Amino acid sequence: MYNFEFRNPVKILFGKESISKLSGEIPTDANILMIYGGGSIKRTGVYDQVMAALKGCTVEEFSGIEANPHYETCMKAVDVVKEKNIDFLLAVGGGSVLDATKFIAAAALYENGDPWDILAAGVAVEKALPLGAVLTLPATGSEMNGNSVITRAERQEKKAFGSPLVMPQFSVLDPECVFTLPDRQVANGIVDAFVHVMEQYLTFKVNSPLQDRLAESILTTLIEEGPKVLADRKNYEAAANFMWCATMALNGMIAVGVPQDWSTHVIGHELTAFHGIDHGRTLAIVLPGVMHVKRDNKKDKILQYGERIWGITAGNEDERIDAVIARTVEFFESLGVPCRLPEYDVPESTITKIVDRFKQSEAKIGEKQDMDYLEIEKILRNRL
Amino acid sequence: MYNFEFRNPVKILFGKESISKLSGEIPTDANILMIYGGGSIKRTGVYDQVMAALKGCTVEEFSGIEANPHYETCMKAVDVVKEKNIDFLLAVGGGSVLDATKFIAAAALYENGDPWDILAAGVAVEKALPLGAVLTLPATGSEMNGNSVITRAERQEKKAFGSPLVMPQFSVLDPECVFTLPDRQVANGIVDAFVHVMEQYLTFKVNSPLQDRLAESILTTLIEEGPKVLADRKNYEAAANFMWCATMALNGMIAVGVPQDWSTHVIGHELTAFHGIDHGRTLAIVLPGVMHVKRDNKKDKILQYGERIWGITAGNEDERIDAVIARTVEFFESLGVPCRLPEYDVPESTITKIVDRFKQSEAKIGEKQDMDYLEIEKILRNRL
Numbered sequence: 206m207y208n209f210e211f212r213n214p215v216k217i218l219f220g221k222e223s224i225s226k227l228s229g230e231i232p233t234d235a236n237i238l239m240i241y242g243g244g245s246i247k248r249t250g251v252y253d254q255v256m257a258a259l260k261g262c263t264v265e266e267f268s269g270i271e272a273n274p275h276y277e278t279c280m281k282a283v284d285v286v287k288e289k290n291i292d293f294l295l296a297v298g299g300g301s302v303l304d305a306t307k308f309i310a311a312a313a314l315y316e317n318g319d320p321w322d323i324l325a326a327g328v329a330v331e332k333a334l335p336l337g338a339v340l341t342l343p344a345t346g347s348e349m350n351g352n353s354v355i356t357r358a359e360r361q362e363k364k365a366f367g368s369p370l371v372m373p374q375f376s377v378l379d380p381e382c383v384f385t386l387p388d389r390q391v392a393n394g395i396v397d398a399f400v401h402v403m404e405q406y407l408t409f410k411v412n413s414p415l416q417d418r419l420a421e422s423i424l425t426t427l428i429e430e431g432p433k434v435l436a437d438r439k440n441y442e443a444a445a446n447f448m449w450c451a452t453m454a455l456n457g458m459i460a461v462g463v464p465q466d467w468s469t470h471v472i473g474h475e476l477t478a479f480h481g482i483d484h485g486r487t488l489a490i491v492l493p494g495v496m497h498v499k500r501d502n503k504k505d506k507i508l509q510y511g512e513r514i515w516g517i518t519a520g521n522e523d524e525r526i527d528a529v530i531a532r533t534v535e536f537f538e539s540l541g542v543p544c545r546l547p548e549y550d551v552p553e554s555t556i557t558k559i560v561d562r563f564k565q566s567e568a569k570i571g572e573k574q575d576m577d578y579l580e581i582e583k584i585l586r587n588r589l
Numbered sequence: 590m591y592n593f594e595f596r597n598p599v600k601i602l603f604g605k606e607s608i609s610k611l612s613g614e615i616p617t618d619a620n621i622l623m624i625y626g627g628g629s630i631k632r633t634g635v636y637d638q639v640m641a642a643l644k645g646c647t648v649e650e651f652s653g654i655e656a657n658p659h660y661e662t663c664m665k666a667v668d669v670v671k672e673k674n675i676d677f678l679l680a681v682g683g684g685s686v687l688d689a690t691k692f693i694a695a696a697a698l699y700e701n702g703d704p705w706d707i708l709a710a711g712v713a714v715e716k717a718l719p720l721g722a723v724l725t726l727p728a729t730g731s732e733m734n735g736n737s738v739i740t741r742a743e744r745q746e747k748k749a750f751g752s753p754l755v756m757p758q759f760s761v762l763d764p765e766c767v768f769t770l771p772d773r774q775v776a777n778g779i780v781d782a783f784v785h786v787m788e789q790y791l792t793f794k795v796n797s798p799l800q801d802r803l804a805e806s807i808l809t810t811l812i813e814e815g816p817k818v819l820a821d822r823k824n825y826e827a828a829a830n831f832m833w834c835a836t837m838a839l840n841g842m843i844a845v846g847v848p849q850d851w852s853t854h855v856i857g858h859e860l861t862a863f864h865g866i867d868h869g870r871t872l873a874i875v876l877p878g879v880m881h882v883k884r885d886n887k888k889d890k891i892l893q894y895g896e897r898i899w900g901i902t903a904g905n906e907d908e909r910i911d912a913v914i915a916r917t918v919e920f921f922e923s924l925g926v927p928c929r930l931p932e933y934d935v936p937e938s939t940i941t942k943i944v945d946r947f948k949q950s951e952a953k954i955g956e957k958q959d960m961d962y963l964e965i966e967k968i969l970r971n972r973l
Contacts, residue, residue: 206829208604213597219846220592412826414813415834418806426799442796445590449846450799458842462603462833 206413206462213457215349216375223379227258230337230375235293237264240306242298249385251341255297265289273477274305276357286313294336300345303338307353307371310334324355324364333370341382343448344394346401346455348376363474383444392540393485395431398451400469400488408464408572410505420459421513426450464572469495471570475559482549489537489544494584496530502573546588556585590797590846597841599733600759607763611642614721614759619677621648624690626682633769635725639681649673657861658689660741670697678720684729687722691737691755694718708739708748717754725766727832728778730785730839732760747858767828776924777869779815782835784853784872792848792956794889804843805897810834848956853879855954859943866933873921873928878968880914886957930972940969
């Protein structure tokens with residue numbers, strides 16, 4: 206395994222009625238800005254639970270964070286932060302709200318010009334407001350890491366940044382929040398968590414048997430528990446197991462000492478930028494193409510994944526890899542998530558646009574940094 | 590799964606030559622007390638590496654921490670802390686040195702009388718000196734948690750305490766430290782890490798499939814990598830995998846939301862207190878007895894462990910449980926660790942002394958808090 210550094214100080218408060226513990230985690234004299242999305246938290250009762258827990262605290266609100274949160278929206282929240290002297294941000298929602306809150310935390314204290322540079326130019330975050338989270342949708346893992354992805358709508362650009370300074374001080378995970386989620390969000394969340402694991406696991410072998418098995422543990426449990434959540438939204442135990450899998454998938458624990466890919470995400474972000482396709486769904490589209498085109502780079506790990514997760518051992522290596530890809534697609538489709546571009550009405554011309562972007566940037570991505578625009582084109586054409 | 594809270598802010602610096610990164614983790618103006626054991630770090634070169642990394646820093650030394658560190662020795666270190674105005678403790682050694690350092694950190698700032706109360710009366714730690722660690726022996730997991738076990742030699746008592754305030758700020762894990770360890774310490778470390786997992790895993794089912802699989806991942810990897818380390822001490826990859834398993838076994842990650850046992854440890858501590866038997870070896874003695882006597886409480890988990898770890902599926906439940914216990918003993922013995930009391934020259938009279946202690950304290954232990962002195966006697970007699 207590689208040398209590594211690891212630190213994850215996020216405090217997790219997990220379980221039934223855990224939202225009530227919120228106030229103990231925020232300084233009593235804080236000026237809180239509660240950040241949320243389109244108002245579903247009011248329908249589900251989470252808003253009321255949060256407000257009850259924060260009784261006596263100074264709380265301002267900022268709502269309207271959209272899926273694939275917009276830079277433009279975040280900057281409006283930054284104005285509120287400055288105007289109201291906010292010193293603590295509380296994200297209440299799913300990954301989009303959490304990602305937005307992280308960017309707002311960094312942008313509010315950014316002093317070197319346009320905060321867009323944090324995303325587009327990779328300028329390091331030097332300070333950020335403290336933040337906490339109440340997670341309502343298991344999927345992105347944002348509740349226990351310092352990563353954030355923001356979209357600049359006007360430019361159809363989706364960019365990521367990361368900093369330990371925007372890790373939540375705490376995240377409240379109440380599995381009962383899953384009870385009110387629509388099928389589509391549950392399915393997206395399962396795929397998202399699954400592909401997060403794959404990005405850190407389906408690379409090449411570096412003799413890291415523990416990390417491999419931990420990753421496989423999350424995959425197996427998602428395959429086992431995910432469909433139970435879809436079948437019965439009030440199954441608390443299944444919801445809890447799914448929720449904890451999604452957090453563990455991206456809190457850094459399975460990433461230590463191993464190579465990471467993330468090409469599926471980078472390509473998927475382009476599909477969201479151009480067509481607004483749900484993030485999880487873009488991953489279900491792209492991953493099978495990455496597995497197909499990078500079957501040489503990833504051979505050993507694809508075969509290990511196929512054998513340990515799906516019991517695929519018959520046939521020569523190429524046949525087994527094809528079977529593994531087919532089985533993965535079958536799993537995503539069983540959740541109601543289609544895996545091909547035409548099923549999302551994406552025209553072939555979009556492939557040209559995306560490929561052009563990668564050609565111009567001369568970026569090479571993937572665990573070996575060897576995936577160029579030509580391979581990205583092959584991957585996307587494989588998904589037609 | 591149960592509700593839980595989890596937070597582990599320890600920074601891990603893992604890998605070859607990671608000791609050189611030490612100075613970046615300690616405030617430059619700190620008055621450091623470097624705490625170590627009997628001087629093996631001088632023979633192995635770790636002492637020189639640490640001193641080179643701390644060049645320019647103010648470093649006092651306190652050596653002589655023994656295995657199963659003594660309260661009496663720790664209190665001498667507390668005197669040095671006060672005398673020299675120490676404000677940062679650096680533990681360099683194995684679990685004993687780390688545990689001692691944690692107690693010294695808490696005792697040095699204890700203001701309510703005799704610091705022994707932290708151990709014997711469970712008085713909460715309210716403040717502690719900051720500490721860091723350079724781990725030389727994978728085993729106890731102390732490098733990534735807030736737990737400590739201290740022995741009061743004059744009273745033959747071994748007591749534990751825990752506090753987030755004594756979690757190391759950082760721990761340096763260089764697998765090359767394993768190269769110079771004697772067989773006995775490697776074997777003890779493998780057993781110690783293995784039984785740490787068992788204490789958190791071999792209880793009763795609470796529908797926690799992810800935690801179960803994470804625990805099984807560590808067990809499987811220890812079984813696979815441990816013997817490689819014993820066979821070839823210079824196998825860096827095996828040493829690294831073993832080292833990371835030992836840390837992951839007790840950093841809280843597999844304990845979230847599940848019941849925990851720890852009766853093997855509590856009983857094992859008594860064997861160390863009376864006979865000075867190595868901690869890991871006491872666990873190898875006691876665990877098979879606990880599995881035998883608590884076979885009803887633990888039935889489902891013993892059968893799952895037997896099937897998933899050892900492939901034991903033949904026979905009725907009692908036969909399978911017997912086979913699982915035998916296979917576990919066989920594993921410990923294959924490492925050179927005997928599992929019966931007479932092999933350590935422990936007389937039957939010691940059983941009486943230990944049972945009397947539990948009878949007098951009226952303590953009940955184990956994951957259901959239902960193990961009394963009568964069962965403890967059965968467990969120990971099973972190990973004759």
